[in-house]
Amino acid sequence: MTSEIFVLGAGIVGVSVALHLQERGRSVVLLDRNAPGEGASFGNAGLIERASVIPYAIPRDWRALLGHASNRNAAVRYDPAFLPRIAPWLLGYWRASHPDRLKKIASELLPLIEACLGEHERLVDAAGLSHLLRRDGWIEVVRSAATLEEAGRRSADMQATYGLASDVLDRQALTRLEPALRSAAIGGIHWRDPFTVSDPGALTKGYAALFEARGGTILREGVNHIAPEGAGWRIATENRSHSSAEVVVALGAYSNTLLSPLGYRIPLVAKRGHHMHFRPEGEATLRHSVLDEEIGYVLSPMTAGIRLTTGIELAAPDAPANRIQLDRAERRAREIFQLGMPVEDKPWLGLRPATPDMKPVIGPANRHPGLWLAFGHAHHGLTLGPATGRLLAELMTGETPFADPSPFDIGRFL
Numbered sequence: 320m321t322s323e324i325f326v327l328g329a330g331i332v333g334v335s336v337a338l339h340l341q342e343r344g345r346s347v348v349l350l351d352r353n354a355p356g357e358g359a360s361f362g363n364a365g366l367i368e369r370a371s372v373i374p375y376a377i378p379r380d381w382r383a384l385l386g387h388a389s390n391r392n393a394a395v396r397y398d399p400a401f402l403p404r405i406a407p408w409l410l411g412y413w414r415a416s417h418p419d420r421l422k423k424i425a426s427e428l429l430p431l432i433e434a435c436l437g438e439h440e441r442l443v444d445a446a447g448l449s450h451l452l453r454r455d456g457w458i459e460v461v462r463s464a465a466t467l468e469e470a471g472r473r474s475a476d477m478q479a480t481y482g483l484a485s486d487v488l489d490r491q492a493l494t495r496l497e498p499a500l501r502s503a504a505i506g507g508i509h510w511r512d513p514f515t516v517s518d519p520g521a522l523t524k525g526y527a528a529l530f531e532a533r534g535g536t537i538l539r540e541g542v543n544h545i546a547p548e549g550a551g552w553r554i555a556t557e558n559r560s561h562s563s564a565e566v567v568v569a570l571g572a573y574s575n576t577l578l579s580p581l582g583y584r585i586p587l588v589a590k591r592g593h594h595m596h597f598r599p600e601g602e603a604t605l606r607h608s609v610l611d612e613e614i615g616y617v618l619s620p621m622t623a624g625i626r627l628t629t630g631i632e633l634a635a636p637d638a639p640a641n642r643i644q645l646d647r648a649e650r651r652a653r654e655i656f657q658l659g660m661p662v663e664d665k666p667w668l669g670l671r672p673a674t675p676d677m678k679p680v681i682g683p684a685n686r687h688p689g690l691w692l693a694f695g696h697a698h699h700g701l702t703l704g705p706a707t708g709r710l711l712a713e714l715m716t717g718e719t720p721f722a723d724p725s726p727f728d729i730g731r732f733l
């Protein structure tokens with residue numbers, strides 16, 4: 320098959336890139352080895368995180384660090400045998416987490432974060448998916464008065480600096496919003512700007528359906544390699560090959576599999592994360608997604624049940640899914656909300672594609688004309704997919720980009 324542009328990877332990022340290119344009159348083929356939205360985009364916590372203006376850095380506070388180093392908490396788990404394999408990435412991540420650098424990184428990401436709600440809203444409306452979207456924020460619960468005080472200071476600071484809307488909730492106010500939350504949650508912060516999604520996989524599939532309804536082609540094939548051919552590209556899949564003038568690599572955590580053979584050494588590590596759904600017990604319902612920051616998990620009311628998502632696991636990407644963090648999180652989550660029986664008997668595993676500087680890679684691959692990159696969105700791929708799609712499409716079509724693309728250029732790693 321021949322097309323002007325092949326977008327490789329039909330996660331939220333690839334689908335969004337394809338839609339934005341199509342809107343600009345390009346003929347696009349979207350290609351994935353699975354159906355759209357079955358990778359990391361399927362099972363995330365569903366937060367369109369307008370309030371996450373500071374990316375998830377390595378904590379500099381020694382108590383938090385010791386907590387993670389103990390390898391016994393729900394927020395972060397690591398396989399000791401795997402860490403040496405990613406030592407340079409960890410060192411880069413540590414350096415980028417320095418408060419001064421973090422501030423700069425946050426300011427570079429801000430235009431994308433600011434665009435996230437509007438870009439999703441436009442696609443949700445066009446695709447008829449508003450039933451999947453809730454526009455009433457999420458709640459950060461706290462377990463002690465001291466933490467509530469600290470969270471209150473932080474939210475006031477975020478309001479003053481970034482204009483983020485939030486309410487500090489004492490136990491009474493929390494109960495008004497979420498009557499089923501148990502008394503271990505003594506209060507919280509209601510972050511009011513973000514949207515949440517009741518089925519992130521269905522959202523990505525719905526966006527892909529919009530792309531098809533507008534005349535786009537989706538192929539279900541695994542790509543083995545890509546290579547320059549004449550003025551364009553050859554894309555070799557499992558049993559045939561395609562030609563195109565331009566290629567976009569949007570393979571999430573797998574992006575290096577096609578880029579390494581072309582000589583790109585990109586520090587991309589999969590931060591693994593798991594989920595399971597639970598039935599609510601009795602009459603208990605959850606109206607908002609709830610983050611228990613002190614323990615490190617999210618409970619989200621989803622179509623399939625109450626989704627419990629875990630924090631970060633640093634282990635081989637192809638190691639089997641496990642219940643270690645889920646079990647830790649589930650025990651503590653039951654103190655906050657009455658979870659019933661699990662819906663599935665196996666956990667879901669997803670790979671967050673993470674760079675050490677917490678920024679995605681968006682833009683041209685500087686050593687190969689016609690090769691474009693869109694991956695590395697780590698904890699915020701659902702949030703940033705459509706904004707990334709817009710930025711990359713603007714760059715590819717020579718429009719003035721709505722955000723400065725230079726912080727996302729691959730050149731920073733080469």
Ligand SMILES: Cc1cc2nc3c(=O)[nH]c(=O)nc-3n(C[C@H](O)[C@H](O)[C@H](O)COP(=O)(O)OP(=O)(O)OC[C@H]3O[C@@H](n4cnc5c(N)ncnc54)[C@H](O)[C@@H]3O)c2cc1C
Pocket residue numbers: 327328329330331332333350351352353354355356357358359360361362363364365366367368540541542543569570571572573576590591592593594628629668669670671672693694695696697698699700701702703
């Ligand atoms: C537990 C968890 C919770 C999260 N919570 C949130 C959240 O609340 N909010 C948020 O914004 N983000 C969240 N994220 C992050 C978010 O899910 C990811 O950043 C995002 O899904 C990445 O999208 P993507 O399109 O880059 O990758 P993916 O969705 O992984 O898509 C990549 C696609 O490439 C395809 N592919 C790979 N290799 C090949 C090949 N060789 N040939 C063909 N196809 C191939 C895969 O099949 C896949 O469909 C979470 C992630 C996890 C794991």
